[in-house]
Amino acid sequence: MSQVKIVPLGGVRENGKSIYVVEVEDEIFILDCGLKYPEGDQLGIDMVIPDFSYLMENKDKIAGVFLSHGHADAIGALPYLLEQIDVPVFGTELTIELAKLNVKNYPNTKKFNDFHVINERTEIEFGKATISFFKTTHTIPDSVGIAIKTDRGNIVYTGDFKFDQSASSLYQTDFARLADIGKEGVLALLSDSANAESDKLIASENQITEEVFDTLRYWEGRIIVACVASNIQRIQQVLDAAAHSERKVLLTGKDVEQIVKTAIRLEKLTVPDENLFIKEKEMQKYDPTDLLILETGRSGEPLKSLQRMSSRRHRTIRIQEDDLVYITTSPSSAMETTVAKTEDMIYRAGGTVKTISDNMSVSGHGNQNDLKLMLNLMKPKYFIPIQGEYRVLAAHADLAHEVGIPFKNIFITGRGDILEFEKGRLRMTGSTDADNILIDGLGVGDIGNIVLRDRRILSEDGIFIVAVTISRRQKKIISKPRITSRGFVYLKTSTDLIKESETIVETVVLENLEKKEFDWGVLKQEIRDQLSRHLYEQTKRRPVILPVIMEASQKKK
Incomplete structure (x- = not known):
C-alpha cells in the first residue's frame, strides 16, 4: 500500500489562505494556494500568505498545484510560490x-506560463495517484x-461549496459524480467548514436575484453597490438589475475591470446591454438616478x-444626499466592527445603507444541512474539517459525528500538522513550519512580530525621540538632550515631563x-529603560522610545 500524508499548510484555524498538501509515495499534490487579508492588529500589512518551507524542502516531489x-x-x-518553485x-x-x-x-x-486547463471530466494519471474533479456550487463559475485516487481510497477536497437546487448551469453541483466518488470509497474528506455554525436556510440565487432587482428598481437616487471583485455571480445579478432599471454602470478599480473583462471573454458573465458600461469621465453626463457605481475596492x-x-x-x-449604498457582501464575524463603522460614516455623509443580508441568509458556503449531505454522499472513513477558525472546525466535527463518523477518525488540525497513514490508520505523526508570511509592499516575510509590535505601540502610544551629542574623549555632553514627540503628549503643555526626561537622559549619559x-548599545x-519607567509612571503610556546619540567630531591639529 502507498505511503500517504496530508499536511494543511494553511486554511485551518483561520479564515482564508487555503493550501493543503497530499503526499502519495514520492509525489506531492498541492491543493489551492491562497492568501488572506490582514487582521486588525497587523498594521500596514497588505496580505498574508502561507509558509512554503515544507514545499521548498520537498520541491523535487511536487507534481503540481491544483x-x-x-x-x-x-x-x-500562487505568484509567491511560483517565484520559488x-x-x-x-x-x-x-x-x-x-x-x-x-x-x-x-x-x-x-x-511563467505552465498552466493547464481541466474540466469536471478530466483525469490525470500520476505515479501512484489519479487526480479527477467534480463540479461544485460557489459564488464564482x-x-x-x-x-x-490512491490504492488506499480517495482523498477528497471539496473546495468552497454550498448546495443550491435552483443554481444555473454554470453553478450546478454534479450530485451524480459526488455519489460515484462516495461509492468508490473515500479514505479522507477535507471539507469546507466556513458556515458550519449556521443552521439557517441559505437563500437560493433565484431569491437573491429577486432581492437585488427589487432593491435597485425602486430607489430614486444614485446607487453604489459594494461587491467583492471575484464574486461573479453577484456581479451578474447587479448588471442584470441595472439594465432592467435602465441604469448605466461605472466600474471602479482595476481588479473588477480585469475580472469582469476576463469573465465576459470566457462567456462566464453576460452583459445584458452592450451600452451598459460608462467611463469615469462620462459620469457627469448622467442624472444620478440613472447611475449605478460598482465598487470593489483594492x-x-x-x-x-x-x-x-x-x-x-x-x-x-x-457619498452624497439620496445615495443608496448597497453592500452585497456577507462579511465574516471578524469584520462586523468595520461594517458598523462604515455604515455610520455613510449615514453621516448623507447616504443610506442597505445590506443584502438584511432580509435573508446569504453565503457562498454550505450550512449545516449542506455539510451533512456532503458527508453522507462521501461516507469518508476519516474526516478533516478545513477552512475556518477553530470554533467552526469543531462545529463541523460535531456534524460529522452526528452522521456516524467516530471522533477518533476526525482530526481538527493546526497549520503544519502532519497526518500520516501508519499501521492501517491515519495518525498525527509530527508537524512542520507553517507560520504566517506577511507581505508589506514589495517585502515578503521581512515584517515580523517585533515590527508589528512597534507599529501597534506607535498607533496607540506614539513615539518619543531624544537626541543628544556627546564627546567620549572629554567625557561630557556637548549638546544637551532635545526631545521630540509625536502621538504621545503635547509638548507645550508637558514642560515638566520633558525637563524631567532630559535630566534622566543627562544622568544616564554621564x-x-x-x-x-x-558601549553604544x-x-x-539604559536610556530606553529609564525613560520607559519614568514615562509610564507619569502617564501610564508606553511610547516607542528612540534615542539618537551623536558624537562630536574631533578636529585634527
Whole structure:
C-alpha cells in the first residue's frame, strides 16, 4: 500500500489562505494556494500568505498545484510560490485565467506560463495517484472539488461549496459524480467548514436575484453597490438589475475591470446591454438616478473604499444626499466592527445603507444541512474539517459525528500538522513550519512580530525621540538632550515631563561616559529603560522610545 500524508499548510484555524498538501509515495499534490487579508492588529500589512518551507524542502516531489476556484483565498498566493518553485498549475478555464492575472501582475513571475486547463471530466494519471474533479456550487463559475485516487481510497477536497437546487448551469453541483466518488470509497474528506455554525436556510440565487432587482428598481437616487471583485455571480445579478432599471454602470478599480473583462471573454458573465458600461469621465453626463457605481475596492475589499467615499478622500466618488449604498457582501464575524463603522460614516455623509443580508441568509458556503449531505454522499472513513477558525472546525466535527463518523477518525488540525497513514490508520505523526508570511509592499516575510509590535505601540502610544551629542574623549555632553514627540503628549503643555526626561537622559549619559568600557548599545538601552519607567509612571503610556546619540567630531591639529 502507498505511503500517504496530508499536511494543511494553511486554511485551518483561520479564515482564508487555503493550501493543503497530499503526499502519495514520492509525489506531492498541492491543493489551492491562497492568501488572506490582514487582521486588525497587523498594521500596514497588505496580505498574508502561507509558509512554503515544507514545499521548498520537498520541491523535487511536487507534481503540481491544483486549484479549486478563482477567489483570492484559493489562488492569491500562487505568484509567491511560483517565484520559488517552478511547477505546473491545473484549474478550470476561468480559474486559470484569473490565476494568470495574479501571476502576470507580479514582477517576478510574469513570464511563467505552465498552466493547464481541466474540466469536471478530466483525469490525470500520476505515479501512484489519479487526480479527477467534480463540479461544485460557489459564488464564482468553474468551481470544482478535487479527488485524489490512491490504492488506499480517495482523498477528497471539496473546495468552497454550498448546495443550491435552483443554481444555473454554470453553478450546478454534479450530485451524480459526488455519489460515484462516495461509492468508490473515500479514505479522507477535507471539507469546507466556513458556515458550519449556521443552521439557517441559505437563500437560493433565484431569491437573491429577486432581492437585488427589487432593491435597485425602486430607489430614486444614485446607487453604489459594494461587491467583492471575484464574486461573479453577484456581479451578474447587479448588471442584470441595472439594465432592467435602465441604469448605466461605472466600474471602479482595476481588479473588477480585469475580472469582469476576463469573465465576459470566457462567456462566464453576460452583459445584458452592450451600452451598459460608462467611463469615469462620462459620469457627469448622467442624472444620478440613472447611475449605478460598482465598487470593489483594492484587492476585492470594498469597505475601505466606502469609507474613503464617505470622508471625501476617494479619487472620484463622494457619498452624497439620496445615495443608496448597497453592500452585497456577507462579511465574516471578524469584520462586523468595520461594517458598523462604515455604515455610520455613510449615514453621516448623507447616504443610506442597505445590506443584502438584511432580509435573508446569504453565503457562498454550505450550512449545516449542506455539510451533512456532503458527508453522507462521501461516507469518508476519516474526516478533516478545513477552512475556518477553530470554533467552526469543531462545529463541523460535531456534524460529522452526528452522521456516524467516530471522533477518533476526525482530526481538527493546526497549520503544519502532519497526518500520516501508519499501521492501517491515519495518525498525527509530527508537524512542520507553517507560520504566517506577511507581505508589506514589495517585502515578503521581512515584517515580523517585533515590527508589528512597534507599529501597534506607535498607533496607540506614539513615539518619543531624544537626541543628544556627546564627546567620549572629554567625557561630557556637548549638546544637551532635545526631545521630540509625536502621538504621545503635547509638548507645550508637558514642560515638566520633558525637563524631567532630559535630566534622566543627562544622568544616564554621564554615568556611561565615566565607565571604563563604553558601549553604544548599552547606553541606548539604559536610556530606553529609564525613560520607559519614568514615562509610564507619569502617564501610564508606553511610547516607542528612540534615542539618537551623536558624537562630536574631533578636529585634527
